[in-house]
Every structure is written in structure tokens, then in C-alpha cells.
Amino acid sequence: MAESPLPSSPAPDWGSHLAQTLAPQRWLGPVAMLGPSGLWLFLLLVIPTLLILEISLVPGLRLGQPAGGYGLGNYLQILEPVYLRVMGRSLAFALGSTLLCLGLGFPVAYWLALMSPKPWRNLLVVAFILPLWTSSLLRAYAWTTILRPSGVLNTLFGVLGLPSQTWLNTPTAVLIGLAYSFLPYMVLILYASLEKLDTRLLEAAADLGANPQQRFWKITVPQTLPGIAAGCLLVFIAALGDFVVPTLLGGASSMNISRLIYNQFLGPTRAWGFGSALSMVLILAVSLAIALLLKYGDRSTVTETSQ
Amino acid sequence: MAQTVYSTTPAPATEGSVDVELRGVVKHFDDEPAVQGLDLRIYQGEFFSILGPSGCGKTTTLRLIAGFETPTEGEVLIQGVNMGRIPAHRRPVNTVFQSYALFDHMTVRDNIAFGLKIKRLPANQVRERVLDALRLVRMEGFADRMPNQLSGGQKQRVALARALVNRPAVMLLDEPLGALDLKLRKQMQVELSTLHRQLGITFILVTHDQEEALSLSDRIAVMNAGRIDQIGTPSDIYDRPTTPFVADFIGDTNLLHGHLEGSDGTVLRVVTPSGLKVLVQQHPEIPPEPHPVVVSVRPEKIRLSADFPTADNCYHGQISHVMYLGTHIHCGVRLSSGETLTVLLANRGQALPDLDTPMYAYWAAEDVRLLSAELPLPVSAGNP
Incomplete structure (x- = not known):
């Protein structure tokens, strides 16, 4: 369709503008490309989420019992101290494992990106993500054999003459398991970010008198901050909603939000209303973290890594 | 302030x-x-x-x-x-x-x-x-x-x-x-x-x-x-470049490879394989014994004349290219012996020489730089 020769005409012809917008050649392509996945998302994500939202607004809803009217009772229940403790614990697990991953992952990523022998670099990176190719359930089970009372760790303690410790079913075990599970993601994202670091800037900083520590804190860290933010948020999101590790390694004392949700739906109480409210809170928290990730994280490293 | x-x-x-x-x-x-x-x-x-x-x-x-x-x-x-x-x-x-x-x-x-x-x-x-x-x-x-x-x-x-x-x-x-x-x-x-x-x-x-x-x-x-x-x-x-590389790298120059044949008092005589004889002023750093040398002549030191001039070095040739550069005119002169010399003339409003016009290219013995050929000239740094 030919464009109007006078784009700044004082009286725009709305009719032809509308016709142009509605012309099949304008929308047919995008609809054909986005339609199938859009329908998929609508049926399997949007509608279920709205259903959860609806159920969460029916206080005291239990499977097999008549439902009452709408209200915020389920959400108020979350504010009871016992459940607030669960929320706090979930947050602590997520934060703790994020910090552990950052602390353990940064040196590894730095070495891989800037110091490892170049011909081996790709192979070393692949070696590092190898654990991701096995099931997370399997990896969590592996940790139970390491951490159980007569497990690998305590055997090692015995050899070294140290007293046996209780590892399994403690918060420490959950932190170890979560950090182990998500460390490869952190390393990959930091690696992608550090690999792009312009080392000439480090030379320039050295030239201006900065010693190695100053170069690290004033150049390397600020330059890779988007990668650090992306890695932390990604690990945080994954750890916050993780179910397998706290269930297998945490025991009764390590109840977190995802286990609590599981119990509401499949446990003896069948409190679907309360479970739905908890789910909404988790969805909200994760959405918030994703929003932060999109705003502050280095999106290119995230997409590169998740490919 | x-x-x-x-x-x-x-x-x-x-x-x-x-x-x-x-x-x-x-x-x-x-x-x-x-x-x-x-x-x-x-x-x-x-x-x-x-x-x-x-x-x-x-x-x-x-x-x-x-x-x-x-x-x-x-x-x-x-x-x-x-x-x-x-x-x-x-x-x-x-x-x-x-x-x-x-x-x-x-x-x-x-x-x-x-x-x-x-x-x-x-x-x-x-x-x-x-x-x-x-x-x-x-x-x-x-x-x-x-x-x-x-x-x-x-x-x-x-x-x-x-x-x-x-x-x-x-x-x-x-x-x-x-x-x-x-x-x-x-x-x-x-x-x-x-x-x-x-x-x-x-x-x-x-x-x-x-x-x-x-x-x-x-x-x-x-x-x-x-x-x-x-x-x-x-x-x-x-x-006063001391090596053929420096002479060639700094500015434009004409490099003529040849052999130092002998000395006529204050002037040395260099002969190229094509038979070109070049007179060069005696140089304290270059021994007068016969040995391979390189002669460097800057394009702006060479003059052109249609009539036979009186100069230490004077060669007959034909104009092979002319480029108008504004402040200067850049010419090539193909000598009868086969070499092509680059010549840079100041633009004084003169008419541009026509292609293939017969011309004499000439310069004085003191305008030439004699260099030892011991240091080989890199291939990549040749004349344009």
C-alpha cells in the first residue's frame, strides 16, 4: 500500500488509517507466528493461574467440602507466626544459597574466563555444566548418601579423627544441596559476563596506579555487575521455589514454601484455598525477582546461558 | 585567568x-x-x-x-x-x-x-x-x-x-x-x-x-x-637516512640498487645493473671501495626539462603518468634504461606535461643519498 504523500496532513484520514491497520497483510504474519504459542500459554498458564487466584480467594476451601464466599482469609492465614517462619526460612535458603553460589562461582568463572588455558577453555566450561545433564532428583539423592549419619562425609571425618556430625535433615544440608544444584548456572552466567570484560581497561587502571585488588573492585566488579545481578537473581528465583532439595535433605525442620504448598494440596488437610494463596505469594515473589532481573541483569548473558 | x-x-x-x-x-x-x-x-x-x-x-x-x-x-x-x-x-x-x-x-x-x-x-x-x-x-x-x-x-x-x-x-x-x-x-x-x-x-x-x-x-x-x-x-x-628502509619508509623516494664503481675526486660513481650511471657526492660513512649500494633520490629533488640541461645526473625518458595533487604535481618518468622515477613538481601554474612526452630528468650529485645495501630492504616496503 502506498504511503500518503503528505504525512503531516492537518486532517488525518482515520478511516483509511484503520483500514490499513486491519489489512490482512499487516496482522496475518504475526498471528500465524505467535498464535500457537499464545494459545498454549493462555490455556496452560493464564487460565490455571487465574483459577489458582480464584481458589485462593475462597477462605477455608478444602477438597470435598462446600465452598463459602470470597474473602482474604487465606492470605491472612499466611501472616500467622508459624507460616511467617516458613516464609522467612524460604527467603533465608534462597539468599544463603545465592551468596554461596556467588562466593564459590565467581573465582571459578574468573579463572575459566581469564586465566584458563585457551585451547581447553570450552572443554572446561562443558565439564562444569555436565552435572546439569543429570536429573536434579538424582543429584539430591546423591547428597543423601554423602550426608547421612554413616555417609561419606562422616566416614571422612572418622578417618581424620573428628567426631561424627548430624548433616542430613538440617538447614545446612539444604544450603549445601541448593548451592550445589545452582552453582553451574551461576558460573555460566558469570563466565559469559567475565569473558566479555575488556582487559585493556585493567591495563589502563594499572597504568593509573591501581593495584590488583583495586583493579578488581573498581573495574572488574562494576564492569561485570549486570552478570553478577543476573546470576544472583536467577539462582535466587530457582532456590526460592525449589522443592526437591529441601524435601530430600532438609527433613521436618526445613519446611519451606514449596513444601508447604505441596502439603496443602497433597497432604492430609487438602486445604486448597490456603495452598493457592501461598502459591500466589510465591508467583508474586518470583515475578518481582524476574522484573528486577530484566531491569538490572545482563539479559544477553542470561539468554546465552539458557540456550 | x-x-x-x-x-x-x-x-x-x-x-x-x-x-x-x-x-x-x-x-x-x-x-x-x-x-x-x-x-x-x-x-x-x-x-x-x-x-x-x-x-x-x-x-x-x-x-x-x-x-x-x-x-x-x-x-x-x-x-x-x-x-x-x-x-x-x-x-x-x-x-x-x-x-x-x-x-x-x-x-x-x-x-x-x-x-x-x-x-x-x-x-x-x-x-x-x-x-x-x-x-x-x-x-x-x-x-x-x-x-x-x-x-x-x-x-x-x-x-x-x-x-x-x-x-x-x-x-x-x-x-x-x-x-x-x-x-x-x-x-x-x-x-x-x-x-x-x-x-x-x-x-x-x-x-x-x-x-x-x-x-x-x-x-x-x-x-x-x-x-x-x-x-x-x-x-x-x-x-640523511642511514638505511634503505628508513629512506623508503619516511616520505617517498626513488631507490636505485647498484654497485659503487669508483671515485672521481669528491664524487662517487654508481652503476645500476641496467647500465644507469649515477654520480653521488662523497660520503664519509660509505667507503669508496667497490661494493653494492642503494641510491636514494627524493621525488622533490628531481627536475624535469624538455631541453638538455647541465647537471651531474641527467637522464632521458618519457612521462609515464601525471597526477594533479593541488599543491604538487606527481609525475612518473620512464627512463630509456627501464627504471621509472617518481618526480614531485611544485604547482606553479605550469601546464601539465603530456603523457609520453620526451623529457630529461636531472638532479645534482649532492641531492642524492648513498646508502649501504648491506641491510636488505623488506619486500613489503617497496615504492608505491
């Missing part, structure tokens, strides 16, 4: 205290030699250029002085102190990088203040000196910009300010104007020269641009394949 904190000593004489000294410096990268035995003394306050084609080792030399590379052999001394165990961040030099290497997560002000903050100068002094440096490079209005909001020339100025604000003993400039367009480059050359005179500190400039080196430097070292071919003033380098 605010008093500038920089000393305004005039450009000093070349002889004085030595600021930078290289002693037998050799640098290999994975057994590839980059620099092969450099001996060099750069004096306090000098504008010293290291000139050479890409890959000649000039940037490596600068990086050895800055401390980004350690010599495989030999020593680097700055103000008499051996830099062997002194890392880059503790050397009294500052570098302006070819890529500018500005910190893109900091404002212009913070970039320039970086070195001073590292030295833990009081905040008010930092502020003052940053302002002074900004004023010096005429970037006062850009203090709060981010580097990616600046043009190439502006980035260059910030990079300069970031280095000189630290008042280093020696400023190292690694092809600082390489990324700028011609007009801006000329302008920045003038500013570099002015800055050097204002600051009175030693400037070491690495460049492949011979015009830049000639116009800015007190002295030039011409590097070729990891070695220094010649060190001298711009006129030494241009008018």
Missing part, C-alpha cells in the same frame, strides 16, 4: 638527564621475536617518537616501558631506576591508549580522577586538578558525561587528561590519534605539541604515521622488524 598548576617550561634541549633508558632489551612472544636488542636513551622533556610499520615492535616497546610486558632479556630504566621488579601500577608513567580504554561505567570526571583517588589525594585537590586537566584539553563542559556520549576526538581528549592529570615523569602515547579522521588528527597534533611544551614532561609517541612523527618530535627512532634502524632529529631521518 586562573593560574595553571602545570609548569610552563619551554621545550628543553635534547641533551640532559635521561628519563627512559633501554639496555639490550629483547622481547619474545612464544619464541616469536617482537623486539630484538633495543638500546635507547630518551632525555627529560623530549618529544620522542617511535616510528615504524605495523608489526615492527613499536607498541611492544611502549608496553615494555609501561610495564605491561616484561623483557625476555635486558633492562628498562626510568629516571635511573631499574624497572625489573616494578609492576605497571608503581611506575611513574601514564599511557594514552590507542583504544582510549576509558572506563565506561564512570563519568568523564571520575575517569580523570581515577589515578588521583588511587593515590588518596584530598577530595578538594582531586576536584581542582581534574578541573585543570579538563580545562587543559578544553573539555570543561563534559565532566558529567559518560564516555559513550562522547565522539572519538572527545574521548581522546579525556584519555589525555586522565593520563596527564597524574603529572607523570613520562607520558606514553600509543597511536593516540590513529582512530581520528584526518582533520581532527591534524588539530590534535597541534594540541599535543602545545601540551608537551606547556607541561615540559617527556612524551614518547608510538606511530606509523611518518608525517605525525616528523611534525611533532624532537627525535625519532625508526623501527624495522624489531630493531631500531635509525635515531635522529626529523631532518636527520628525512634528509
Whole structure:
């Protein structure tokens, strides 16, 4: 369709503008490309989420019992101290494992990106993500054999003459398991970010008198901050909603939000209303973290890594 | 007018205290030699250029002085102190990088203040000196910009300010104007020269641009394949080159390979394989015994005439090309013996010579430079 020769005409012809917008050649392509996945998302994500939202607004809803009217009772229940403790614990697990991953992952990523022998670099990176190719359930089970009372760790303690410790079913075990599970993601994202670091800037900083520590804190860290933010948020999101590790390694004392949700739906109480409210809170928290990730994280490293 | 904190000593004489000294410096990268035995003394306050084609080792030399590379052999001394165990961040030099290497997560002000903050100068002094440096490079209005909001020339100025604000003993400039367009480059050359005179500190400039080196430097070292071919003033380098490489690399020249046949009193006689006889003024450095030599004749020293002229060297030929360059006319003359000479005529409004016109090309014996052919001429550096 030919464009109007006078784009700044004082009286725009709305009719032809509308016709142009509605012309099949304008929308047919995008609809054909986005339609199938859009329908998929609508049926399997949007509608279920709205259903959860609806159920969460029916206080005291239990499977097999008549439902009452709408209200915020389920959400108020979350504010009871016992459940607030669960929320706090979930947050602590997520934060703790994020910090552990950052602390353990940064040196590894730095070495891989800037110091490892170049011909081996790709192979070393692949070696590092190898654990991701096995099931997370399997990896969590592996940790139970390491951490159980007569497990690998305590055997090692015995050899070294140290007293046996209780590892399994403690918060420490959950932190170890979560950090182990998500460390490869952190390393990959930091690696992608550090690999792009312009080392000439480090030379320039050295030239201006900065010693190695100053170069690290004033150049390397600020330059890779988007990668650090992306890695932390990604690990945080994954750890916050993780179910397998706290269930297998945490025991009764390590109840977190995802286990609590599981119990509401499949446990003896069948409190679907309360479970739905908890789910909404988790969805909200994760959405918030994703929003932060999109705003502050280095999106290119995230997409590169998740490919 | 605010008093500038920089000393305004005039450009000093070349002889004085030595600021930078290289002693037998050799640098290999994975057994590839980059620099092969450099001996060099750069004096306090000098504008010293290291000139050479890409890959000649000039940037490596600068990086050895800055401390980004350690010599495989030999020593680097700055103000008499051996830099062997002194890392880059503790050397009294500052570098302006070819890529500018500005910190893109900091404002212009913070970039320039970086070195001073590292030295833990009081905040008010930092502020003052940053302002002074900004004023010096005429970037006062850009203090709060981010580097990616600046043009190439502006980035260059910030990079300069970031280095000189630290008042280093020696400023190292690694092809600082390489990324700028011609007009801006000329302008920045003038500013570099002015800055050097204002600051009175030693400037070491690495460049492949011979015009830049000639116009800015007190002295030039011409590097070729990891070695220094010649060190001298711009006129030494241009008018009295000591190797065929230097003669060819600096400016245009006609190189005629031949054999020194003998001497006629004050004049030496050189014969090319094609039979061309060239008379050259006696040269103290070249022994008069017969041996292979190279004769260098600058295009602007050759004159053309339709009639037979009286000159030491006079050859008959035909015009093979004519290029009008505005200030000059660039001609080729194909000699009867086969060689083609490049001739540069000043444009005085004369008519352009026609192609294939018979002409005499002539020059005086003292306008020729005789060079020893011992040092082979690299193939890549041939005549255009």
C-alpha cells in the first residue's frame, strides 16, 4: 500500500488509517507466528493461574467440602507466626544459597574466563555444566548418601579423627544441596559476563596506579555487575521455589514454601484455598525477582546461558 | 585567568638527564621475536617518537616501558631506576591508549580522577586538578558525561587528561590519534605539541604515521622488524637516512640498487645493473671501495626539462603518468634504461606535461643519498 504523500496532513484520514491497520497483510504474519504459542500459554498458564487466584480467594476451601464466599482469609492465614517462619526460612535458603553460589562461582568463572588455558577453555566450561545433564532428583539423592549419619562425609571425618556430625535433615544440608544444584548456572552466567570484560581497561587502571585488588573492585566488579545481578537473581528465583532439595535433605525442620504448598494440596488437610494463596505469594515473589532481573541483569548473558 | 598548576617550561634541549633508558632489551612472544636488542636513551622533556610499520615492535616497546610486558632479556630504566621488579601500577608513567580504554561505567570526571583517588589525594585537590586537566584539553563542559556520549576526538581528549592529570615523569602515547579522521588528527597534533611544551614532561609517541612523527618530535627512532634502524632529529631521518628502509619508509623516494664503481675526486660513481650511471657526492660513512649500494633520490629533488640541461645526473625518458595533487604535481618518468622515477613538481601554474612526452630528468650529485645495501630492504616496503 502506498504511503500518503503528505504525512503531516492537518486532517488525518482515520478511516483509511484503520483500514490499513486491519489489512490482512499487516496482522496475518504475526498471528500465524505467535498464535500457537499464545494459545498454549493462555490455556496452560493464564487460565490455571487465574483459577489458582480464584481458589485462593475462597477462605477455608478444602477438597470435598462446600465452598463459602470470597474473602482474604487465606492470605491472612499466611501472616500467622508459624507460616511467617516458613516464609522467612524460604527467603533465608534462597539468599544463603545465592551468596554461596556467588562466593564459590565467581573465582571459578574468573579463572575459566581469564586465566584458563585457551585451547581447553570450552572443554572446561562443558565439564562444569555436565552435572546439569543429570536429573536434579538424582543429584539430591546423591547428597543423601554423602550426608547421612554413616555417609561419606562422616566416614571422612572418622578417618581424620573428628567426631561424627548430624548433616542430613538440617538447614545446612539444604544450603549445601541448593548451592550445589545452582552453582553451574551461576558460573555460566558469570563466565559469559567475565569473558566479555575488556582487559585493556585493567591495563589502563594499572597504568593509573591501581593495584590488583583495586583493579578488581573498581573495574572488574562494576564492569561485570549486570552478570553478577543476573546470576544472583536467577539462582535466587530457582532456590526460592525449589522443592526437591529441601524435601530430600532438609527433613521436618526445613519446611519451606514449596513444601508447604505441596502439603496443602497433597497432604492430609487438602486445604486448597490456603495452598493457592501461598502459591500466589510465591508467583508474586518470583515475578518481582524476574522484573528486577530484566531491569538490572545482563539479559544477553542470561539468554546465552539458557540456550 | 586562573593560574595553571602545570609548569610552563619551554621545550628543553635534547641533551640532559635521561628519563627512559633501554639496555639490550629483547622481547619474545612464544619464541616469536617482537623486539630484538633495543638500546635507547630518551632525555627529560623530549618529544620522542617511535616510528615504524605495523608489526615492527613499536607498541611492544611502549608496553615494555609501561610495564605491561616484561623483557625476555635486558633492562628498562626510568629516571635511573631499574624497572625489573616494578609492576605497571608503581611506575611513574601514564599511557594514552590507542583504544582510549576509558572506563565506561564512570563519568568523564571520575575517569580523570581515577589515578588521583588511587593515590588518596584530598577530595578538594582531586576536584581542582581534574578541573585543570579538563580545562587543559578544553573539555570543561563534559565532566558529567559518560564516555559513550562522547565522539572519538572527545574521548581522546579525556584519555589525555586522565593520563596527564597524574603529572607523570613520562607520558606514553600509543597511536593516540590513529582512530581520528584526518582533520581532527591534524588539530590534535597541534594540541599535543602545545601540551608537551606547556607541561615540559617527556612524551614518547608510538606511530606509523611518518608525517605525525616528523611534525611533532624532537627525535625519532625508526623501527624495522624489531630493531631500531635509525635515531635522529626529523631532518636527520628525512634528509640523511642511514638505511634503505628508513629512506623508503619516511616520505617517498626513488631507490636505485647498484654497485659503487669508483671515485672521481669528491664524487662517487654508481652503476645500476641496467647500465644507469649515477654520480653521488662523497660520503664519509660509505667507503669508496667497490661494493653494492642503494641510491636514494627524493621525488622533490628531481627536475624535469624538455631541453638538455647541465647537471651531474641527467637522464632521458618519457612521462609515464601525471597526477594533479593541488599543491604538487606527481609525475612518473620512464627512463630509456627501464627504471621509472617518481618526480614531485611544485604547482606553479605550469601546464601539465603530456603523457609520453620526451623529457630529461636531472638532479645534482649532492641531492642524492648513498646508502649501504648491506641491510636488505623488506619486500613489503617497496615504492608505491
